[in-house]
Amino acid sequence: MQTKAFPPGPDTSPAANLFAMRRDPLAFFAKLARDFGDVVRFNTGAIDFYFLNEPELIKSVLVTRDRDFVKWFAVDRTKVLLGEGLFVSEGEWHHRQRKLSQPAFHHQRIAGYAAVMADYSRQLRDRWRDGATLDVAAEMNWLTMVIVAKTLFGADVDAEASEIRDALSAILALFERSTLPPDEAAEFDEARARLDATVLRIIRERRASGEDRGDLLSMLLLARDDDDSGMTDEQLRDEAMTIFLAGHETTANALTWTWYLLTQNPDAETKLHAELDRCLTSREPEAGDIAALTFTRMIFNEALRLYPPVWAVGRRALRDVPLDGFTIPAGSVAIISQFITQRDARWFPDPLRFEPERWRAESIAARPKFSFFPFSAGSRSCLGEGFAWMESALAIATLAQKWRLTLAPGHVAELQPQLTLRPKNGMRMRVVAR
Numbered sequence: 475m476q477t478k479a480f481p482p483g484p485d486t487s488p489a490a491n492l493f494a495m496r497r498d499p500l501a502f503f504a505k506l507a508r509d510f511g512d513v514v515r516f517n518t519g520a521i522d523f524y525f526l527n528e529p530e531l532i533k534s535v536l537v538t539r540d541r542d543f544v545k546w547f548a549v550d551r552t553k554v555l556l557g558e559g560l561f562v563s564e565g566e567w568h569h570r571q572r573k574l575s576q577p578a579f580h581h582q583r584i585a586g587y588a589a590v591m592a593d594y595s596r597q598l599r600d601r602w603r604d605g606a607t608l609d610v611a612a613e614m615n616w617l618t619m620v621i622v623a624k625t626l627f628g629a630d631v632d633a634e635a636s637e638i639r640d641a642l643s644a645i646l647a648l649f650e651r652s653t654l655p656p657d658e659a660a661e662f663d664e665a666r667a668r669l670d671a672t673v674l675r676i677i678r679e680r681r682a683s684g685e686d687r688g689d690l691l692s693m694l695l696l697a698r699d700d701d702d703s704g705m706t707d708e709q710l711r712d713e714a715m716t717i718f719l720a721g722h723e724t725t726a727n728a729l730t731w732t733w734y735l736l737t738q739n740p741d742a743e744t745k746l747h748a749e750l751d752r753c754l755t756s757r758e759p760e761a762g763d764i765a766a767l768t769f770t771r772m773i774f775n776e777a778l779r780l781y782p783p784v785w786a787v788g789r790r791a792l793r794d795v796p797l798d799g800f801t802i803p804a805g806s807v808a809i810i811s812q813f814i815t816q817r818d819a820r821w822f823p824d825p826l827r828f829e830p831e832r833w834r835a836e837s838i839a840a841r842p843k844f845s846f847f848p849f850s851a852g853s854r855s856c857l858g859e860g861f862a863w864m865e866s867a868l869a870i871a872t873l874a875q876k877w878r879l880t881l882a883p884g885h886v887a888e889l890q891p892q893l894t895l896r897p898k899n900g901m902r903m904r905v906v907a908r
């Protein structure tokens with residue numbers, strides 16, 4: 475690793491850096507890594523950034539030195555929307571909320587949500603028609619949205635689900651724009667108020683009924699801290715919104731890129747189909763099957779490597795943080811990028827090649843652990859990792875059991891790195907019965 479007391483970086487102006495980072499962030503960071511190596515310093519006017527592209531440094535920021543950093547958000551509105559929820563809170567408060575929420579994501583609970591995941595995957599499978607062309611990105615968004623709504627609110631949402639989905643879609647559409655003109659800012663506030671009202675109503679009714687329905691909301695409602703305190707309605711709302719927001723688009727993108735990669739790699743697709751036919755015969759996949767679906771899981775790992783839904787995270791230093799031969803000064807922001815590190819030839823030879831075999835145990839053991847971190851790591855790692863894995867494996871198995879997908883003629887898959895790594899213009903695909 476080459477580091478210097480004062481890390482190198484581009485000599486372009488802060489304004490030029492900001493412009494280049496906003497215009498094409500993936501190309502911007504790839505160029506920094508190529509030109510300057512593992513530690514790159516650049517300034518955008520308001521902020522000094524330290525871009526770290528080396529597994530040991532990544533581990534320091536996420537795990538070893540995590541108390542020296544707080545999360546940094548490129549979009550300030552994240553905090554407005556998620557209040558004091560897990561994704562944005564810090565320190566003792568975050569620690570408490572995480573402890574209260576964790577049981578809802580215990581693997582036994584996730585096995586319980588699997589029935590909902592499999593059920594909606596089957597609904598989608600049965601809705602598709604042979605020869606139809608559809609936007610797989612929109613289909614995956616629908617799937618992960620209904621799954622998260624149903625696992626959160628259970629039976630309560632059947633009536634309200636579409637209301638919640640509409641309000642949430644309106645919010646998300648406006649969410650990522652860095653500034654909003656007054657009429658759109660008002661629209662954002664209005665959609666948020668609508669969503670709040672619906673979610674709070676569900677929470678109050680549930681609390682009044684005192685019932686444990688076995689869904690995420692019941693788990694969160696019944697959670698108690700050591701001093702026997704639980705969450706208020708407002709805290710529950712913040713956590714419900716967090717799970718909604720953190721839990722559906724990420725998984726939808728991961729699934730969409732998985733289908734795309736399969737269209738580009740027919741050998742892997744053939745092996746996937748063979749595994750499904752062998753392990754399931756014609757049975758419908760369920761939670762207990764996932765362990766045996768080794769190749770299916772290798773495919774999903776490889777998709778998460780090449781197209782990590784969360785493509786970068788930022789951490790602001792609370793104090794001067796000495797790392798290996800240099801210091802990140804208090805107030806500066808450390809940036810690490812799943813997209814860049816997971817495509818580094820040092821850890822993944824011929825990195826752009828889709829190669830599920832990279833996920834054999836012996837290959838994994840031969841690489842540094844922090845060369846792959848799609849769910850981040852440490853105290854702020856993804857709470858929904860097990861949930862996302864169960865959901866994705868069931869969706870892939872259920873859909874690929876019946877359908878083959880091919881890219882629609884003329885559709886060019888392009889990346890759109892926003893909060894998550896989306897396909898620009900969706901993903902037009904043709905479904906063909908197997």
Ligand code: HEM
Binds near residue numbers: 572856
């Ligand atoms: C493939 C799908 C997913 C990926 C790649 C993913 C990735 C991530 C990453 C990288 C973070 C940390 C972000 C940061 O440090 O700024 C995170 C946080 C989080 N994710 Fe996920 N996620 C996925 C699915 C889910 C699902 C399905 C849920 C819930 C149902 C979920 C809930 C959360 C929560 C609550 C946090 C905040 C945790 C905390 O700060 O304590 N995620 N996720």
